[in-house]
Amino acid sequence: MILTVTLNTALDITYRVRVLRPHASHRVTEVSERPGGKGLNVARVLAALGHEVTATGFAGGATGRSLKEGLADAPGIVDALVPVGGAARRTIAVVDETIGDTTQLNEPGPVIAPAEWSAFLEAYEDLVRSATAVALCGSLPPGVPVGAYAQLVRSARAAGVPVLLDTSGEPLRRGVAARPDIIKPNADELAELTGSHEPLQAAQDAHRRGAHTVVASLGAEGLLAVNAQGRWGAVPPCRVRGNPTGAGDAVVAGLLSGLVEHLPWPGRLARAAALSAATVLAPVAGEFDRRAYEELLERVAVTGEATAA
Numbered sequence: 206m207i208l209t210v211t212l213n214t215a216l217d218i219t220y221r222v223r224v225l226r227p228h229a230s231h232r233v234t235e236v237s238e239r240p241g242g243k244g245l246n247v248a249r250v251l252a253a254l255g256h257e258v259t260a261t262g263f264a265g266g267a268t269g270r271s272l273k274e275g276l277a278d279a280p281g282i283v284d285a286l287v288p289v290g291g292a293a294r295r296t297i298a299v300v301d302e303t304i305g306d307t308t309q310l311n312e313p314g315p316v317i318a319p320a321e322w323s324a325f326l327e328a329y330e331d332l333v334r335s336a337t338a339v340a341l342c343g344s345l346p347p348g349v350p351v352g353a354y355a356q357l358v359r360s361a362r363a364a365g366v367p368v369l370l371d372t373s374g375e376p377l378r379r380g381v382a383a384r385p386d387i388i389k390p391n392a393d394e395l396a397e398l399t400g401s402h403e404p405l406q407a408a409q410d411a412h413r414r415g416a417h418t419v420v421a422s423l424g425a426e427g428l429l430a431v432n433a434q435g436r437w438g439a440v441p442p443c444r445v446r447g448n449p450t451g452a453g454d455a456v457v458a459g460l461l462s463g464l465v466e467h468l469p470w471p472g473r474l475a476r477a478a479a480l481s482a483a484t485v486l487a488p489v490a491g492e493f494d495r496r497a498y499e500e501l502l503e504r505v506a507v508t509g510e511a512t513a514a
């Protein structure tokens with residue numbers, strides 16, 4: 206099974222409004238609620254692709270119960286969330302229907318006690334042993350040490366399990382130094398990590414800092430991958446408009462599914478780029494438009510080459 210880790214799980218609430226105006230009051234035209242936090246979105250996409258998935262992380266309080274109920278309704282995902290005293294956060298995505306843009310409001314998450322972090326580490330060590338790959342996704346809730354992802358990367362590597370890290374800031378910087386197999390920063394996260402705003406230069410720098418493969422998600426410019434074997438770009442055939450929440454998580458799911466299926470890098474990137482665009486076309490995070498995915502997959506342009514055997 207593929208293991209996804211979401212330390213800061215969230216009940217994702219999506220509001221649709223006709224037009225979003227700062228300082229104004231709004232009538233919401235549609236509301237949806239889903240289990241969220243990046244790793245849970247990755248889990249849903251992987252399960253929809255037919256992979257066995259186990260989802261771990263923290264879940265507490267009434268919001269934690271809601272997101273566990275939501276997970277129980279999602280076929281193909283084993284719930285291995287660790288109970289905690291504090292309530293899981295809510296994250297709000299407000300979709301402006303007129304310009305097709307989304308504004309995101311993310312709560313910080315519950316405070317995790319040292320004993321809860323230790324209980325998680327014990328559960329994680331067990332789960333990693335039966336995983337084919339691990340995804341470590343999203344922000345850290347208060348109380349979790351800033352070096353948490355570095356520790357989780359080291360454990361996965363010690364168990365011989367490939368590990369992908371998708372986070373930002375200091376947890377990313379420390380996690381990269383622990384040498385994960387893949388990182389998937391967006392342009393801002395990559396610039397913050399390396400100090401460079403030039404994506405190729407920044408990806409090469411992140412690779413030198415310890416990430417075996419860097420896959421940068423560059424919005425409409427698609428994906429850029431750099432590793433010791435080569436460099437590739439993958440661009441969808443057209444710009445898609447919709448709800449981009451979870452588009453990066455679909456990239457992670459595409460990369461991991463390609464990894465466990467031993468697809469070569471160009472195939473993995475094409476899948477990841479097509480899934481990401483198909484996620485923007487679906488109204489809520491963690492879901493994708495399957496027909497659009499299949500059509501886009503045929504038309505993603507992958508460029509680049511292997512530079513070494």
Ligand SMILES: O=P(O)(O)OC[C@@]1(O)O[C@H](CO)[C@@H](O)[C@@H]1O
Pocket residue numbers: 213215217241242243246296309311342343344345450451452453454490
């Ligand atoms: O605060 P984080 O953990 O960085 O991001 C959380 C989040 O915004 O990311 C997902 C979309 O990628 C949403 O489902 C979720 O609520």
